[in-house]
Amino acid sequence: MKNVLIVGAGRLGKGFVGETFDNAGWNITFLDKDPRVSEELLKHGCYYVKVHRVDEIQNRTVKNFQAFTCDEAYSCMEAFLETDVIVLPLYPEDFEEAAEYLAKCFEEFFKVHPERKLTMICITNKNYLIPGITEAFKKDLSQDARNWFDQNVVIRDSIIRRSTDASSNYDVHIDTVAVNSLLIQQPVNNDISDVEWMELTDKIEMLKDIKVIAVNGPHATLAYMGYLKGYHTIPESEADPEIAQVVKEVVEELTEAVMKEYPITPEELHNLVYFAPAQGVLPDSIYRVGYDPIRKLSKGDRLTGAAQLCLKHGVCFDAIAKGMAAGFKYAEPRDANAQKLQKEIKELGIGQAVCKYTGLEPDSPIVQRVIEEYNR
Numbered sequence: 001m002k003n004v005l006i007v008g009a010g011r012l013g014k015g016f017v018g019e020t021f022d023n024a025g026w027n028i029t030f031l032d033k034d035p036r037v038s039e040e041l042l043k044h045g046c047y048y049v050k051v052h053r054v055d056e057i058q059n060r061t062v063k064n065f066q067a068f069t070c071d072e073a074y075s076c077m078e079a080f081l082e083t084d085v086i087v088l089p090l091y092p093e094d095f096e097e098a099a100e101y102l103a104k105c106f107e108e109f110f111k112v113h114p115e116r117k118l119t120m121i122c123i124t125n126k127n128y129l130i131p132g133i134t135e136a137f138k139k140d141l142s143q144d145a146r147n148w149f150d151q152n153v154v155i156r157d158s159i160i161r162r163s164t165d166a167s168s169n170y171d172v173h174i175d176t177v178a179v180n181s182l183l184i185q186q187p188v189n190n191d192i193s194d195v196e197w198m199e200l201t202d203k204i205e206m207l208k209d210i211k212v213i214a215v216n217g218p219h220a221t222l223a224y225m226g227y228l229k230g231y232h233t234i235p236e237s238e239a240d241p242e243i244a245q246v247v248k249e250v251v252e253e254l255t256e257a258v259m260k261e262y263p264i265t266p267e268e269l270h271n272l273v274y275f276a277p278a279q280g281v282l283p284d285s286i287y288r289v290g291y292d293p294i295r296k297l298s299k300g301d302r303l304t305g306a307a308q309l310c311l312k313h314g315v316c317f318d319a320i321a322k323g324m325a326a327g328f329k330y331a332e333p334r335d336a337n338a339q340k341l342q343k344e345i346k347e348l349g350i351g352q353a354v355c356k357y358t359g360l361e362p363d364s365p366i367v368q369r370v371i372e373e374y375n376r
């Protein structure tokens, strides 16, 4: 049987990666730095995933797994030494710490199985992270292990086209929408062709730029505008006619700009970004989708990146600016970066804050439009 180690056993780690590899008959090992994750998994002995597919809702119970915390005793070591594939559904800021912790595991793997190959798959919505992640994973290795790592381990980026939510990262009841595959940069070192929803591709960086702008830009707009109207879930925002109209215009604006910027046909774009309707309703939270407005408003990311493309190609970005302005008003108390942003806006004023967090110059037409929308 093949073995997968899932580093980051939160919503996506359990609800997508764990459930999917379990379905394909792989041995699953979860590793998480939050002790509540393994405590809950081990207490229940299983977890539950409601998989919303196009044709049905599957209620899956996943029972066959091991779960570990990133403890000092390295209780995950034995499982690590048997792994074939390592999947890392982590937020961008968490890779460095994961790499530091796992250095000891890679050092041991190299000693015990120098002949084996490994594939690591990173799951985030941030592009161009792989060189930095690779450095982080090699940083604490001995020279011999580093040489081995270069020859035997590949770290691949992916494009995740699936929403998966739960009340917390340690909740054992998870909802996921399964209508699109995970696109993974090829080649990989280990055979994953038996696992549903895993699809190898080329041109990952270009496709990821497009996907983050075209899928996550409208998604963030739903979250930020919905928050301002007091909603808690994305379906509530989608049902609001005023928000739905702005989101429709966001899609029109960014689609025109994307088609001008990238060598992609309308059919290829559709295949990349279309989510077929699934059965039931995923109660996806505005908290999760809006999470970390500092990342989401940064240069090149889903909203500012979309506006930048529009500006470059002479396309109107009025609706995108509305989404960005709502992002600058996002004050969710549980979101540390939303709080940080609000504090900075109070201290610096909206003008300087927009420049600082979008990375754009004060005379940029994007900055001007966002400030106008913010003050409206």
Ligand SMILES: NC(=O)c1ccc[n+]([C@@H]2O[C@H](COP(=O)([O-])OP(=O)(O)OC[C@H]3O[C@@H](n4cnc5c(N)ncnc54)[C@H](O)[C@@H]3O)[C@@H](O)[C@H]2O)c1
Pocket: 007, 008, 009, 010, 011, 012, 013, 031, 032, 033, 034, 037, 070, 089, 090, 091, 092, 094, 095, 097, 098, 099, 123, 124, 125, 160, 161, 162, 163, 164, 165, 168, 169, 170
């Ligand atoms: N949930 C989704 O629908 C979804 C969709 C697309 C992309 N993503 C991306 O996937 C990634 C994970 O999202 P999520 O929703 O599963 O988040 P989550 O918060 O539910 O889970 C992340 C888990 O990683 C753990 N973690 C953090 N640092 C760690 C470390 N150093 N070592 C081990 N574990 C560590 C956390 O404790 C947490 O349990 C993010 O980059 C997110 O943007 C999520």
Ligand SMILES: O=P(O)(O)OC[C@@H](O)[C@@H](O)[C@H](O)[C@H](O)CO
Pocket: 124, 125, 126, 160, 161, 162, 163, 164, 215, 216, 219, 220, 288, 289, 290, 291
């Ligand atoms: O994961 P984030 O924080 O980058 O973005 C939140 C959502 O937009 C995102 O997770 C989507 O649900 C997902 O990318 C859809 O495929």
